[in-house]
Amino acid sequence: MHLEQTFRDEWGRVLATLIGILGDFDLAEDAAQEAFAIAAERWPREGPPANPRAWLVTTARNRAIDRIRRDRTHAAKTRLLEVQEATEDEVDDTTIRDERLELVFTCCHPALALEAQVALTLRTLGGLAVEEIARAFLVSDETMAKRLVRAKRKIKVSGIPFRVPPPYQLPDRLDAVLAVVYLIFNEGYGGRNDLAADAIRLGRALAELMPDEPEVHGLNALMLVDDARRDARFADGVVVLLDDQDRSLWDRDEIEAGRAALERALALGGRGQYLLQAAIAVLHVDESPDWPQLEQLYGELARLTGSPVVELNRAAAMAETGDVEGALAAVDGLELDGYHYLHATRAELLRRLDRTDEARVSYDRALELVHSDAERRFLEQRLAELSR
Amino acid sequence: MKYLLLIHQGDTPTPHTPEAWERLSEEERNAVYAAYKAINETPGVTPGVAMQPPEMATTVRVQDGKTLTTDGPFVAVKEALGGYFVFEADDLDAAIEMASRVPAASMGGAVEVRPLVE
Numbered sequence: 001m002h003l004e005q006t007f008r009d010e011w012g013r014v015l016a017t018l019i020g021i022l023g024d025f026d027l028a029e030d031a032a033q034e035a036f037a038i039a040a041e042r043w044p045r046e047g048p049p050a051n052p053r054a055w056l057v058t059t060a061r062n063r064a065i066d067r068i069r070r071d072r073t074h075a076a077k078t079r080l081l082e083v084q085e086a087t088e089d090e091v092d093d094t095t096i097r098d099e100r101l102e103l104v105f106t107c108c109h110p111a112l113a114l115e116a117q118v119a120l121t122l123r124t125l126g127g128l129a130v131e132e133i134a135r136a137f138l139v140s141d142e143t144m145a146k147r148l149v150r151a152k153r154k155i156k157v158s159g160i161p162f163r164v165p166p167p168y169q170l171p172d173r174l175d176a177v178l179a180v181v182y183l184i185f186n187e188g189y190g191g192r193n194d195l196a197a198d199a200i201r202l203g204r205a206l207a208e209l210m211p212d213e214p215e216v217h218g219l220n221a222l223m224l225v226d227d228a229r230r231d232a233r234f235a236d237g238v239v240v241l242l243d244d245q246d247r248s249l250w251d252r253d254e255i256e257a258g259r260a261a262l263e264r265a266l267a268l269g270g271r272g273q274y275l276l277q278a279a280i281a282v283l284h285v286d287e288s289p290d291w292p293q294l295e296q297l298y299g300e301l302a303r304l305t306g307s308p309v310v311e312l313n314r315a316a317a318m319a320e321t322g323d324v325e326g327a328l329a330a331v332d333g334l335e336l337d338g339y340h341y342l343h344a345t346r347a348e349l350l351r352r353l354d355r356t357d358e359a360r361v362s363y364d365r366a367l368e369l370v371h372s373d374a375e376r377r378f379l380e381q382r383l384a385e386l387s388r
Numbered sequence: 389m390k391y392l393l394l395i396h397q398g399d400t401p402t403p404h405t406p407e408a409w410e411r412l413s414e415e416e417r418n419a420v421y422a423a424y425k426a427i428n429e430t431p432g433v434t435p436g437v438a439m440q441p442p443e444m445a446t447t448v449r450v451q452d453g454k455t456l457t458t459d460g461p462f463v464a465v466k467e468a469l470g471g472y473f474v475f476e477a478d479d480l481d482a483a484i485e486m487a488s489r490v491p492a493a494s495m496g497g498a499v500e501v502r503p504l505v506e
Contacts, residue, residue: 111480158503159389161479169481 003043006052007036011127012205014056016103017096018064019162025152027064029124035060057096100125101209102162104202108177109160116151117180123148125205126184126198136187136195174210178219178274181206185223196227207261214270217261221278224258225285227251239378242284255285276301280313291320308334309341316345324352340369344379351386359386390476390504391483397470399496404441420491427473427489434474442468470497474504 011032018028035056039048049055107120115137122128122136134144154160165173185199203220210216232249233240240246262282265275280297283289298314301307311334319327328349336342347362363383370376401408409417428435442461445468449456461468470492477483480501487499 109480111484158501159391159477159479159483161481165481 003040006048007040008127010053010056011036012100012103012125013098014053014060015124016099017057018060019103019106020097020099021061022064023162025124025155027067028060031060031064031067032056034063054096098209099162100205101164104177104206104209105164105173106155106160106162108173108180109155110173110176111158111160112151112154114180114183116147116154117176118183119144119147120151121180121202122184122195122198126202128198174213174215177206178215182219182223182274185226196223196230199223200227212268214265214268215272215274217265217268218270218272218275218278221258221261221265222274222281224254224261225278225281228254228258229285234374237374237377238381239372239374241378250285255282258282271300273301273304276304289320291317295321308336309339312336312339312342312345319349319352324349328353338369340366340371340375340379342366343369344382347382351382356386389479389483390474390506391480391486392502392504393473393475393483393487393490394469394500394502395471395473395490395492395497396468396500397492397497400470400492401495402441402470420495423489423491427486430475430486432476433486434476436472436474439469439471442470 014035015028015032018032019025022028022031038059039052039056043049043052104121104125107124108117112120119133119137122133123130128136130145130148131141134141137144139147164170181199181202184195184202187195187199200220200223203216203223206213206216207220228251229242229245229249231251232245232247235246258278259282262275262278265278276297280294280301283294283297295314295317298310298317302310302314312331315327315330315334318330328346331342331346331349334342343362343366347359347366350356350359350362360383363379363386367376367379367383370379399408401412403409412420427433445461447458447460447462449458475483475486477486480503483501487493487501490499493499
């Protein structure tokens, strides 16, 4: 048994259950940590228990009871007073309520700052260590620890409930949860960090917990199809455009899993932003993409989100259908002057129209605005080709 | 839990801004009164005492033992506190729901929800 993997898989579930029982984030987290530490020491020696999850929950709960007995001031504030101590064998899996959904909605509550939502979700549901989250977001361990402490304090002091929101609140709150997971995914997708796998794991858990929400499957489809291409996206530190990617590096199984998730989302009658983005991503991996349909999907997504960046993509799809002039007109109608992709796209369109001098000006402008080194090298290559 | 709901009027028309207030239809003005009445009658709500407008406020600060008194509210007039009430609720979601029913929240102002120490 791979202990580390088991721990990461079980952490969120065990912690959620404990918060449900104890009604206190900190107490639950400390107790869970203690139980996992005991397991790490004992299981390799004595072999794992028959039901690891039940063992972890029971052990942690008993530790928490011990702690409350030692620290009477805690006692009044927890629901644990009536809870009897149990031995590990008495508890089986069926009596352990899965409260991960309550946990995720608490962590992604809009009364918390977005960066706190992200950090809390990774720490509690994702099972990442504080140091790992700090590294991913390029802040010191101390800063990240403070951020988590402050978030947990706000949950407690301001009375953020530990529950799944009622139906009238659910759509908004679900959007917030999906936004957090997608943000985590994108943090990993830049190639800088490795949070994409964690985001996909969180997405899978959400799909298990909310099987009837089309956007959950839509988001999963989007993440899987994007992630399947991660190895092909960079070559020697330079961004490789989709058309030029080495398709043998694509993870076919992951693409198929993404397609299946998209089918599920469509079957559930979804037409939300993640579903549309997933449909676009799936079309893009086809051998010869259906550009007219892509243009239409980008249009639908642009109407839904009002995003000029999506409009820019629609223009790029329009160019692929053969209407380069129309695409250029669409690009010039966008107010995105500070966005390097606008100038890079414009340069590409001008190049195709043999307006080389203007293309050069646009590449220069894109280079002024670009931040990532990989993108910069790509633009420099294009500019150099133009000069030839 | 007890929450203090601080009503920031922002650009919300109120009887204290007659020009803007008169621009509302009678129906709209009555809706504002009715909304506040409904809030004040909601179980768990302890209505605040009515406040004079922010221009009537005096702000007091003490620096190096010296009391500094200035005319007006602590923040810019636009963001000034316009009223308050206390709401006893099960959790923050209930308090947020209540805050969203305050007319100022949807008419150009905002409501700040502050848990009270108990």
